[in-house]
Amino acid sequence: MRDPVQDLADAALRRKHAGILRATPGQGLVLALAMTALLAFGLWHLGFSVTRFAAGLANLGTFIGLMLPPAWGSTASLLRSLHALGETVAIAFLGTLMAAIIAFPLGFLAARNTTIAGLVRLVARRGFDTLRGVDMLIWALIWVNVVGLGPFAGVLAIMSSDIGSFGKLFSEAIESSDRKPVEGVLAAGGSRLHGIRFGIIPQVLPVLISQFLYYFESNTRSATIIGIVGAGGIGLQLSEQIRTLEWQTVSFLIILILLTVAAIDIISTRLRRAIIGNAEVALGS
Amino acid sequence: MxxxxxxxxxxxxxxxxxxxxxxxxxxxxxxxxxxxxxxxxxxxxxxAETDIGLFLQNIHKFPAYIGKIFLLDSGEQAGRFVLFDIGSWYWGIVKWTRLLADTLLIAYVATLLGAVGGFFLAFLAAGNLGVSPWLRFSVRRLLEFCRTVPDLVFGLIFVLAFGLGPMAGILAIAVHTVGALGKLFYEVLENIDQKPVEGLVASGGSWTKTMRFAVLPQVIPNFLSYALLRFEINVRGASVMGFVGAGGIGQDLIEAIRKFYYPDVSAILVLIILTVTGIDLLTERARHRFIQQAH
The missing domain is CATH 1.20.5 (Single alpha-helices involved in coiled-coils or other helix-helix interfaces)
Structure with a gap:
């Protein structure tokens, strides 16, 4: 026989934690079913098949076998790889720096509290969205058409897409800055520009520098692939070696990339710590 | 004085x-x-062989190029702004819409597969859930590898292994997503409140029960939010996978750029920008809802 008191207690518990202990499957289950159905449709529509997958895995196993041990080939090709690696880091650094310098004044125009007119702010923000909406690799293709093949096209590609990212992040940092220092400067008889220079810039500069470092790090990764479309850096060599099936060189190049990215990661993390401590900084998408 | x-x-x-x-x-x-x-x-x-002189010499080509891709190059209206004849600007709209849908589907499938993989690996990589240190160390290095090698490089290799087409693209993006989401997920796991975990362990819950009732409810909103953010990034990634032959609309775009089909370039670019912006807006809304639930 059931204990009515226990039943009551159970019911109370269920009422209190309805979210966790619900008896009937709710929206969550429907959503999960719909997502699984879309997944199944996607796999079927895009030509996924178990046999192809198995064959591909076998191929991949062969490739990995051929990759070991990593080798750099001739001395000339080693020098070429190292030069391409330096080029990659240089592209990332220059591209990020140019983007930050250009986005800095634009960020003020796009921030609610420092813009000169609502329309200017709107245009700036939509402009940032458009710049960010075009992938870096597409920018690289476009710049290759303009300045020709080579690393300079890569610099411009990173610059173009990151002006959008930085503009958005900078304007958000400016909007969330404390208004009191600006009011202080204005009350002491300063102009609006003085307010920005002495009230806002000291507050946002550490945040912006930290965002710059983070993007430099992430652009080092991106700069390794823009070579695939001819915009300089190690990607060109990597794609050449993959296409000519020089697997040992491929694995060497990948290891080189991993080490460089790790090194940049460590340097930029230490610099960021030194500048802003352990505070969280918005990094956007 | x-x-x-x-x-x-x-x-x-x-x-x-x-x-x-x-x-x-x-x-x-x-x-x-x-x-x-x-x-x-x-x-x-x-x-980086930066040549300011060369840049200044060629910079006029950039606005010229942007101008050119917005001019019709054939038909009666040739040489006029594309909006004068939208029909011939978007002559390939059916094909492009299909490719764009493929691109979105590639991003969706890859994000889901990657999120599931990252989800399971994150539990093994988190430092506070009682997993043996050497297993944790190796899972973390694996995630790091998946995250650092760009998805396009995986794409180049997978195209050779799995053949040309979207399957290689899906797997490439999925592997990269495992690394990216796995890291974010285990950082969320490491920041959970330990009290519910202690409560369940004290009342005799097994490891799986503890994960299900003490850990998951705390982390799910954050996980979903990160997965949506990743979906947004993967849509961009899937739109260029075609550059290496791994499916999606990128194939047509790179062909249009390389073969100088100027109005096609702008038509496809506008489609991509609109789609990416639309997805951004949708996911941002959904993410705000999840984050609000979390607090």
């Missing part, structure tokens, strides 16, 4: 001197920083 120096005045003078020294010090530091940055710029400029 002898001039007496008030004690306050000497104090003031001392403070002023200290202030000036501090300003000088700060200034010297900024100057040093600027010098270092300038040196780095020179080195990087030399390394």
């Amino acid at each position: 002898t001039a007496t120096v008030l004690p306050e005045a000497t104090q003031l003078a001392q403070r002023l001197a200290a202030h000036e020294a501090a300003v000088r010090h700060a200034r010297r530091k900024s100057l040093l920083g600027a010098a270092i940055v300038a040196l780095l710029v020179l080195a990087a400029g030399w390394m």
Whole structure:
């Protein structure tokens, strides 16, 4: 026989934690079913098949076998790889720096509290969205058409897409800055520009520098692939070696990339710590 | 009368001197920083073969190119702005819409597969859930590898292994997503409140029960939010996978750019930008809802 008191207690518990202990499957289950159905449709529509997958895995196993041990080939090709690696880091650094310098004044125009007119702010923000909406690799293709093949096209590609990212992040940092220092400067008889220079810039500069470092790090990764479309850096060599099936060189190049990215990661993390401590900084998408 | 120096005045003078020294010090530091940055710029400029003269010589080609892709190049309206004849600008709309849908589907499938993989690996990589240290170490290195190798490089290799087409693209993006989401997920797991976990362990819950009732409810909103953010990034990634033959609309775009089909370039670019912006807006809304649930 059931204990009515226990039943009551159970019911109370269920009422209190309805979210966790619900008896009937709710929206969550429907959503999960719909997502699984879309997944199944996607796999079927895009030509996924178990046999192809198995064959591909076998191929991949062969490739990995051929990759070991990593080798750099001739001395000339080693020098070429190292030069391409330096080029990659240089592209990332220059591209990020140019983007930050250009986005800095634009960020003020796009921030609610420092813009000169609502329309200017709107245009700036939509402009940032458009710049960010075009992938870096597409920018690289476009710049290759303009300045020709080579690393300079890569610099411009990173610059173009990151002006959008930085503009958005900078304007958000400016909007969330404390208004009191600006009011202080204005009350002491300063102009609006003085307010920005002495009230806002000291507050946002550490945040912006930290965002710059983070993007430099992430652009080092991106700069390794823009070579695939001819915009300089190690990607060109990597794609050449993959296409000519020089697997040992491929694995060497990948290891080189991993080490460089790790090194940049460590340097930029230490610099960021030194500048802003352990505070969280918005990094956007 | 002898001039007496008030004690306050000497104090003031001392403070002023200290202030000036501090300003000088700060200034010297900024100057040093600027010098270092300038040196780095020179080195990087030399390394990246930056040629300002060449740039200035060619910069007019950029607006010219942008202008050109927005002009019709055939038909009665040839040479006029594309909007005068939208029909011939978007002559390939059916094909492009299909490719765009494929691109979205690639991003969706890859994000879901990657999120599931990252979800399971994250539990093995988190430092606070009682997983053996060497297993944790190897899972973390694996995630790092998946995250650092760009998805396009995986794409290049997978195209050779799995054949041309979207399957290689899906797997490439999925592997990269496992690494990216796995890291974010285990960082969320490491920041959970330990009290519910202790409660379940104390009342005799098994490891899986503890994960299900003490850990999951805390982390699910954050996980979903990160997965949506990743979906947004993967849509961009899937739109260029076609550059290496791994499916999606990228194939048509790179062909249009390389073969100088100018109006096609702008037509496809506008489609991609609109789609990416639309997805951004949708996911941002959904993410705000999840985050609000979390608090």
